[in-house]
Amino acid sequence: MAQFDYKINGTDLQYIHFRLNSGQQVIAEQGAMMFAEDNITIDTVLGDGSDSRFGVIGRFINAVKRSYTGESMFSSIYLNDTASPQTLAIAAPGPGEIVPVNLDEQGGSIICQKGAYLAGERGQRIQLAFQKRLRVGFFGGEGFIMQKIGGQGVVFIHASGTLKQVALGPNQKLKVDTGCLVGMSSTVRYDIKYAGKLKTGLFGGEGLFYATVTGPGTVWMQSLPLKRLSKILVTAAITGRGNSSVLGKLYLLLIIGVVIFSLFNGG
Amino acid sequence: MSEIKITLYGPALPAGGLAMYCVVGKNEVCISTLLAAHAHTIKLVDLQASVVGFDHDQLQLSWRHEAGDYSFIPFDRSEQKKLISTLPKIDIPGLVQWKRATQSQSWVWKGLLYTFGVVAIAAGTLVWQYDRVTTWAASQVSMKTEKNIGESVLKSLNASQNLLSQGEAVNVVRDIGQKITAGSRYQYQWFVSKDPEVNAYAIPGGIIVVNRGLLKLVDSPNELAAVLAHEVQHVEERHALKNMLNSAAMATVILAVLGDTNAVVLLMAHQVSTQYFSRQVESDADLKGIQLLQSKNIDAGGMSSFFKKMDADAKKMQAGENEGDDNPSLVASWFSSHPDTLIRIQLIEKYVNSHPCNTCTTLNWNQAALRAELDHFDSK
Structure with missing residues (x-):
């Protein structure tokens, strides 16, 4: 299949603008479409649309497994079956960044956090990647279930915050805050390390554990995990105006003091 | 000598690695492609084995080079088996630890599975033989x-x-x-x-x-x-x-x-x-x-x-x-x-x-x- 002609628009609230050639199709998670030209036909398939050895039941089980990775059981296929190029726009589900990943350059598969998959080429498989390491599952920040995206061509992944891609050489290590990891190629070793010192663990603000990723391969990290963002927003929503500074309060006290003082000494 | 499909990683190579072949000799490993680019011959004693991969079950053999570390990983599970079986009985640093680490991984899950099984069977037996259990428990109460x-x-x-x-x-x-x-x-x-x-x-x-x-x-x-x-x-x-x-x-x-x-x-x-x-x-x-x-x-x-x-x-x-x-x-x-x-x-x-x-x-x-x-x- 020919490469997609696409452009990612926007900075923090992005969407992908596809120019689909004749016969080209895009598969995307449900509800992600922003707009499509009238001649694009939209179809719904079970799971990622791929076949299973066990027929319909196998496909259904795959779809259920896929739904555990933060995706819906069905996905939408957008096909241009006209002769002329057509336009399609797929929007990100939340604030953050969309990153195109060429699976051919990543050894055919990558492992992402739950719900990272946004859109891609037909034939790519979204599978459940189960974290077999107990401590990583408990303390790694990503839980026991991640998603494995395999196949060929470009896949678009999405995560909140700004995404940073780092290529790791053999045995090259990176410390990552737990929860900031978005994805990695399947050769990357993902582990957790105790923060080392109790002082760092308790007061370092990063928790008791760091995630470590070891090359070879590529890792993607996000600047603001959704959990952290939602925590900030909820706190702000509950406290009203966000956090007013201590100095501001002191200033207010001073003014009140001056007013009271002037009341008694007025006249 | 059979050829084993591997992926080569290293400085100045694509992040996703290069698909190549390796042949294990008596004292060295030869890595090559049809194009003969990026060909390497490494002494077995210079290799270091380590665990890689999301599931912590892949074997990586790496070595030091003046430009940085190089490593290769077998293409898939069957190639990995082939590589391990063809490696001569030379002490490659880290290989024993690699085997232990990958095995202990499966031990943990087997242990969990067996524990769960034993608990399930015990609970099942308890429900099945409930009357006997209560009779026994009642008999333990003194007159x-x-x-x-x-x-x-x-x-x-x-x-x-x-x-x-x-x-x-x-x-x-x-x-x-x-x-x-x-x-x-x-x-x-x-x-x-x-x-x-x-x-x-x-x-x-x-x-x-x-x-x-x-x-x-x-x-x-x-x-x-x-x-x-x-x-x-x-x-x-x-x-x-x-x-x-x-x-x-x-x-x-x-x-x-x-x-x-x-x-x-x-x-x-x-x-x-x-x-x-x-x-x-x-x-x-x-x-x-x-x-x-x-x-x-x-x-x-x-x-x-x-x-x-x-x-x-x-x-x-x-x-x-x-x-x-x-x-x-x-x-x-x-x-x-x-x-x-x-x-x-x-x-x-x-x-x-x-x-x-x-x-x-x-x-x-x-x-x-x-x-x-x-x-x-x-x-x-």
Whole structure:
């Protein structure tokens, strides 16, 4: 299949603008479409649309497994079956960044956090990647279930915050805050390390554990995990105006003091 | 020498690596492609093995180079097996640790799986052999404890209703009861309650209470003996203890499953488990009661005749024939704790017919004195 002609628009609230050639199709998670030209036909398939050895039941089980990775059981296929190029726009589900990943350059598969998959080429498989390491599952920040995206061509992944891609050489290590990891190629070793010192663990603000990723391969990290963002927003929503500074309060006290003082000494 | 498909990683190579072949020699590994670009020959002693991959099950062999570390990883699982089998028995640093790490990974999951399996089987066996488990648990309770429980129940019972421990009615009950329980490990105490309900009950430790209402309904000493034998078997088989253990187990399961719960739920569970329990236990006490009677050469025909009388009374009450009765719920109360009377009658008759007792005799009692005392109660 020919490469997609696409452009990612926007900075923090992005969407992908596809120019689909004749016969080209895009598969995307449900509800992600922003707009499509009238001649694009939209179809719904079970799971990622791929076949299973066990027929319909196998496909259904795959779809259920896929739904555990933060995706819906069905996905939408957008096909241009006209002769002329057509336009399609797929929007990100939340604030953050969309990153195109060429699976051919990543050894055919990558492992992402739950719900990272946004859109891609037909034939790519979204599978459940189960974290077999107990401590990583408990303390790694990503839980026991991640998603494995395999196949060929470009896949678009999405995560909140700004995404940073780092290529790791053999045995090259990176410390990552737990929860900031978005994805990695399947050769990357993902582990957790105790923060080392109790002082760092308790007061370092990063928790008791760091995630470590070891090359070879590529890792993607996000600047603001959704959990952290939602925590900030909820706190702000509950406290009203966000956090007013201590100095501001002191200033207010001073003014009140001056007013009271002037009341008694007025006249 | 077979070629093994690998992916080569290193400085100035794509992040996703390069697909290449490797051939393992005696002292070195040769890595090459058809294009002969990025070809390497590395001495085995310079290699370092380490664990890579999301599942921590891939083998990476790396070596130092002046531009940075290089490494290669077998293309897939079968290629990895091939590589491990072709590696000569030279001590590659880290290879032993790699094997141990990948194995311990599977040990952890196997351990978890087996533990889960054992727990599941144990729970299954417990449910399956539940009766035996409660019987065993009840047998672990000492006679002294049982007696203490019985005494405390008796004390609270005495506070709420007046139990008679002497008098003509008690004498009649005791005479027949002692005939039945001769040689028992329990020391029985016999009481008559002034309660007009048709009921009799056993308290752990060998305390048997017969209600006045029941004494009025029995027509022959053998009927009374049958009722007493039934209650005696509740004591001998420790049914009340088992029921207590049953309720405790039920409460434990509910607490474990629901976490926090309130008294109402526990009370309902107790009710349900008691209901289930009583059906089994009553039939059990019936048949064992007949056996007890026959072993003491007492005719067991009183059991079914008494039940039939109860059944007839119940039917009469349902048909509304005894509206004038001052207390129509007398028999109903017995039924609530002793369900399925008809089925029980059938079971009893079947048992008695298949186990005839030729040496069994009917008993005697001082009916006149009993009636006089019961009438005395009524007049009070």
